[in-house]
Amino acid sequence: MRHIFIINPAAGKHQTARAQIPVIDEFFRANPQYGTPEIHCTDHRGHATELAAAFAESGDAVRLYACGGDGTVSEVLQGMFGHDNAELAIFPCGSANDYIRSFPSHDFQNLSALVAGQAHEVDVIRCDDRISLNIACMGMDADVASKMSKYKHWPLVSGPMAYNLAIADVFFHRIGKDLKITVQTLHGEETREGRYFFALAASGQYYGGGYRGAPTARVDDGILDFVLVRRMSRAAVLSFLPKYKKGDVADCPYVETLHGTSMTVHCDEGAVVALDGEIVEKTDITFSLCDKALRFVLPAQADIRQPIFEKQPSPVRQKALSGAFVKKL
Numbered sequence: 001m002r003h004i005f006i007i008n009p010a011a012g013k014h015q016t017a018r019a020q021i022p023v024i025d026e027f028f029r030a031n032p033q034y035g036t037p038e039i040h041c042t043d044h045r046g047h048a049t050e051l052a053a054a055f056a057e058s059g060d061a062v063r064l065y066a067c068g069g070d071g072t073v074s075e076v077l078q079g080m081f082g083h084d085n086a087e088l089a090i091f092p093c094g095s096a097n098d099y100i101r102s103f104p105s106h107d108f109q110n111l112s113a114l115v116a117g118q119a120h121e122v123d124v125i126r127c128d129d130r131i132s133l134n135i136a137c138m139g140m141d142a143d144v145a146s147k148m149s150k151y152k153h154w155p156l157v158s159g160p161m162a163y164n165l166a167i168a169d170v171f172f173h174r175i176g177k178d179l180k181i182t183v184q185t186l187h188g189e190e191t192r193e194g195r196y197f198f199a200l201a202a203s204g205q206y207y208g209g210g211y212r213g214a215p216t217a218r219v220d221d222g223i224l225d226f227v228l229v230r231r232m233s234r235a236a237v238l239s240f241l242p243k244y245k246k247g248d249v250a251d252c253p254y255v256e257t258l259h260g261t262s263m264t265v266h267c268d269e270g271a272v273v274a275l276d277g278e279i280v281e282k283t284d285i286t287f288s289l290c291d292k293a294l295r296f297v298l299p300a301q302a303d304i305r306q307p308i309f310e311k312q313p314s315p316v317r318q319k320a321l322s323g324a325f326v327k328k329l
Helices: 020-030 047-057 070-080 111-116 141-151 159-171 235-248 316-321
Strands: 002-007 038-041 062-068 084-090 120-128 130-132 137-141 175-183 187-200 224-230 253-275 278-298
Touching: 002 047, 020 038, 047 062, 047 070, 047 084, 062 070, 062 224, 070 084, 070 130, 070 278, 084 111, 120 137, 120 187, 130 278, 137 175, 137 278, 187 253, 224 278
Parallel strands: 002 038, 002 062, 062 084, 084 278
Antiparallel strands: 120 130, 120 278, 137 187, 137 253, 175 187, 175 253, 187 224, 224 253, 253 278
């Protein structure tokens, strides 16, 4: 197994990612059983995709460590996806590393545990011609993600703070889009039409620097969560956001969660779409499940019996699954 570290030197405050290079070198010198690491720093947008594709296409068994934030992870994923010989590992160094929040019992910053970890099959989301590892959304949340990139480079601004500043920015402009939504659920096709803040497709639970937008999502159960949030008054938004951040919206009248395999969203005027850090504008997009399509590395842990998630699936999800077996990694 080749251990390849793809480092975004611009990730994190004070070049956090670049500072990991001597840490990596020292660890592998002290642990020669793992071989010699291959360390590559990116120098332009899309470079991580180019590197990941080249290593995955070599045919060798490779573990690709994405060293940066969610954008770096996304670039590495685009390059390696579809190659069974390649595994994705996340060594978090960015301002936001939301996907790994769905694994509270694993320490991704522990390099020893990460290198000794095992790969497990997880679901991903196909978004037209791109792949999303975590959460993909269209509408207000994508507008926030787009503006967040401006604020996260401000001095002393963390990932969560940048997200909150972006929310405030969007809040004082016209919010909500007229959307036509079609979801392939576990029980057939469902359609929705109206004015929505946003529609998101989720494999993981967290995004936006810690917002738990899909609290019932599971990364490996062969099902996507589709969360639809209808337009509400600005006054209602102020009370909604703290609950939404905690994932406490099961009883909120503005929120509906459907479980299924694909969702198509249409917006006549066009809307911003956020795909794990990639921002595009679309009038139509389809988010679809790729079941167990990625080998994702979980750091080794002392108690391998401990489940990934802090809580068992909610009664709502258990009903949606209709008795389907939810695999525990």
